Amino acid sequence: MSLVVEHAAPVKKNYVTALKEALFEEMERNPNLICQGEDIGILGGAFGVTEGLQARYGASRVVDMPISEACIVGSAVGLALGGKTVMAEMQFIDFISCGFDQIVNMMATYHYRTAGEVNMPVVVRGPAGAYGGGALYHSQMNEAWFCNSPGLRVVCPSTPYDAKGLLKGALRDGNPCIFFEIKELYRKREIAEFLPEEDYAIPLGKAIVRREGSDLTFVTYGQNVYHCLQAAVELEKLGVNAEVIDIRTLVPLDEDTIFTSIAKTNHLIAVNEAPMTCGFAGEIVARVSEKAFEYLDAPPMRITRLDTPVPWAKPLELHVLPSVEKLVNAALKSVKF
Amino acid sequence: MSRTSGTAPAANATQKGDTPSIRPRDLLSKEDCLEIFRQLYLARYFDVRLIKEKRLGHLTGTLYSSHNQEGVLVGSLYGLKPNDWISPIHRDMPAFFLKDIKFDWRRADRMGLSIEEVCAQVWGRVGSPGRARDNWSHIGSRSKRIIHSTSMLAGTIPVAAGVVYADRLDGGDAVCVTFNGEGSTAQGIFHEAINYAAVHKLPVVTVVENNQWAYGTPAELECPTTDVADRARGFGIPGLVADGQDVFDVYDKVMTAINYARSGRGPSIVECKTFRAYGHGDHDDDRANKYRPKEDVEKGRARDPIAICRATLLALGHIDAAHAETFRAEGKNASEAKNDDFPPEVVTFLNEGIEFALQSSLPPADEGAKWVFREAK
Structure with missing residues (x-):
């Protein structure tokens, strides 16, 4: 009599699932990783990217922040100064302008102005892009602001495989990063794909x-x-x-x-x-x-x-x-x- | 300061002049009191000496004088534990070397910058902890737990909140004392960061050095409340007012806030009433009586923190009348003050710092393009 072990058939993952997997796996791998943003804990994020994260890792590592992008970024800078790695979510990347000073003057320059003493492993990520009828304040692609601010990595994945691999790559890079996710792709079935079972990270800077x-x-x-x-x-x-x-x-x-x-x-x-x-x-x-x-x-x-x-x-x-x-x-x- | 965590604060939560029956200063020894006095001289000498050096053409940067505000710095810093964080701004240059400097100013394991490092920064030399990459007070030290200042007023308060959050996660009990001018309380981030710290009961003590002038704008055009400390009510946190000219009153109020923070009850605002003795920076020569009435400046400078501390020590019997007559630095501006107005060890200490700075080289030019990104491991 043979014992039959049924394996779940691999399923194709969409962009948002890929991001979610990256966060869960990095939270597991790096106990010094903190996630913070608006509505990311109790609710699981406006787009569900952090769904279940607080239940698994607790409210002290997955922090519901007051509505202050400046403070979300500013306290992330402080956490990094204190030795932590941070994922800071912008509910929409349009709102990043409210945290602009903290990003370009505080975070982006920290390594430079301290002659390398302080690293800023902070990934500021959020849903970006138009074509979805989001109008002026839910459609922006403001990546150029940050490309013009020395000290920041700027990343924009277009597939589930890249979303997961680049988010992991960004969280391991050790430099501050602005991570543009395409919200119109979050749940797009046509681009869902099989993701590797094993851990992978895509290094930044490869087209x-x-x-x-x-x-x-x-x-x-x-x-x-x-x-x-x-x-x-x-x-x-x-x-x-x-x-x-x-x-x-x-x-x-x-x-x-x-x-x-x-x-x-x-x-x-x-x-x-x-x-x-x-x-x-x-x-x-x-x-x-x-x-x-x-x-x-x-x-x-x-x-x-x-x-x-x-x-x-x-x-x-x-x-x-x-x-x-x-x-x-x-x-x-x-x-x- | 008897509120317990989690209870709604009373409407009159702002506590002005309200200190416990045993004040923090009552626990200071005679040696502590004398050391505080000595540190006031040190901070004052640093200031007058640098103004002299600048006038002699030895410095290129802008000086933001802390003259007349030394009581705020010394009183705020004296009670900190070595592992606590601080976040000074432009007018707080002495804070970098005053942190954890008690008694033995040369102690090797001090959790503060050395006078050599600070002087190298002032002279723009490579011996600065930031290798002279940003100017004046824009230094700090992760290892010494000093948040690096920038020009963005109140911009380091959220950083302070984050760094103590990290410390709490690691099981520490550090607090962070941040320094801000009254002008910076008009910034959104001042309120956003204190709101966040209050929500999470983070141990952040926001010291507001209300020196009455934000560059050329008087305090009443920056803040609609008589006391900046009243802003605390909106966050349900204590707001204390100290006489910034009385180092022991500053010590009482800041220590009360520090103890409150360390015990897990959250942030506070401590407003220290003081007066800016000179212009905003040395480029802003307000001797011309341009925007501040001369009488106001004279009145503001009349209560010198060194003189007030001396009177306290005399009353306590920590110094005698003869001692009180030595080292009359108070009331003297940079032109009037002489080296023998200060204790000799103060002069020696700074001379050694300056000597180091002068021997430190300028940074090599190609460092200008370094450290934009962390180099790959």
């Missing part, structure tokens, strides 16, 4: 080629990765073979993967859903122009949000944001230059 192509390179991150992939499908029908690079980490930026691609395709379109002026797409264009100019057969282009806030009504929102159509048109213009 990934999401689609190989020979005629043109889209360089992007976050939700626009999917717009670029869709555009690539449309372009293929028109005989244009587009490569799509997901940079995953803005600071530090993996230039090599971008330059290698440009050397092959000779055409660049940098894409982000933040406004154009001083946005990260501009940084990518600048670096390619400075360091890989000889590979370019056409002026590098940017497809970004217009220099506007994100409006609410659907036609307005779609009008100002990057779209598959805008990407296809730009690509055709680039390859025909």
Whole structure:
């Protein structure tokens, strides 16, 4: 008589589950990790990223904070000064502006101004991005503010695998990090995937080629990765073979993967859903122009949000944001230059 | 200070001048009292000497004088345990070396910065704990438990709350004393951080040095209440008012708040009424009588903390009348004060610090691009 052991069949995990797994596993692995934010304990977070975390690890390590982003970040700085690692949640990344001073003046500079005496292992993470009708204050991608503040890592995962691996990587990196999660991807079934059973962390600063192509390179991150992939499908029908690079980490930026691609395709379109002026797409264009100019057969282009806030009504929102159509048109213009 | 944790505070929770029948100062020995007196001279000498050095062209940074406010610093710091944290700001430069300095100023295991480190910082030399990467008082020490100050007023109060939270998680009983001007109480983060500390009963003592002037703006244009300490009511925490010119009154009130915090009952605000003797910084020469009436300045400086401490010691019999006549530093500005107005060990101590600073080199230029990020292990 044989004993049959039934194993649960592996299931595909969505983006928010991947984040949740990363937090549970890091809380288990690192007893010095503290999580804090608005509504993250009793409620389990506005989006459920910290669901069950307080029940498992207690209210002293999973802290419901008063509504003060400045204090959430400021006390995280103090916790780090006291030797802790901190995950500080912004309920929406739009609200991070209320904690801006603590991030850019206190946290980002701490290692620098103490000549390396003090480390700031603090990950400030939160739901970001438009396309969901969130309007002005629930749609922002304000990553450029932080890329322009030396001392901060800036990360933006686009898949469940990356969400888990990069969050772990960020929590182990030892530097302060602003971690942009794409809330429109949190529960998107189409991108759910099997995650490794074993522990893994993705080191910051490694881009990934999401689609190989020979005629043109889209360089992007976050939700626009999917717009670029869709555009690539449309372009293929028109005989244009587009490569799509997901940079995953803005600071530090993996230039090599971008330059290698440009050397092959000779055409660049940098894409982000933040406004154009001083946005990260501009940084990518600048670096390619400075360091890989000889590979370019056409002026590098940017497809970004217009220099506007994100409006609410659907036609307005779609009008100002990057779209598959805008990407296809730009690509055709680039390859025909 | 008899409220117990968890009970709703009475409407009149603000406690002005209300100290227990046995005051913290009553537990100080004669030696302690004399040491406090000596530390007032040390803080004053540091200030007048640096002003002289600046006028001689030896310094490049801006000086934020703590002249006339030494009672707040010494009185707030004297009762701390070595493992406690402090968070000074720009006008508190002596706090960095006054922390845990009791009696033997050269003790190797002190939990404070050495006079050499502080002087190296003032001179912008590599011997500074921050290797001269930020200016004036923007130093600190994780190992000595001093929060590094910045220019963002009240911005270190949440950091103080976080650092004592960490200490509590590790089983410690440290408190953090933060120093702030009355002007900084207009900042949102002042209130946000104290609110958080009060919710979690964190051992943070917020000392407000109310020196009546925030740069060129008088206190009444910064804070609508007569006493800044009244702000405590909104948080259900004690708000105490001390005479900042009387080092022993500061000691009483801050120690009361420290004991309250250490026992797990939470934060307090201690307002120390004082007066800014000079301009905001040495670039702001208010001798020109530009925005502060001369009579107000004279009145504000009339109650010198050194003189008030001396009178107390005389009354207690800790010093005799002859002793009281030596070292008359009070009432003298940087131009008037001479070295022999101060105890010789004070002058020697600072001379040694300055000597170290002058021998310390400027940092190598390429350090300007270092330590943006932690280097990979």
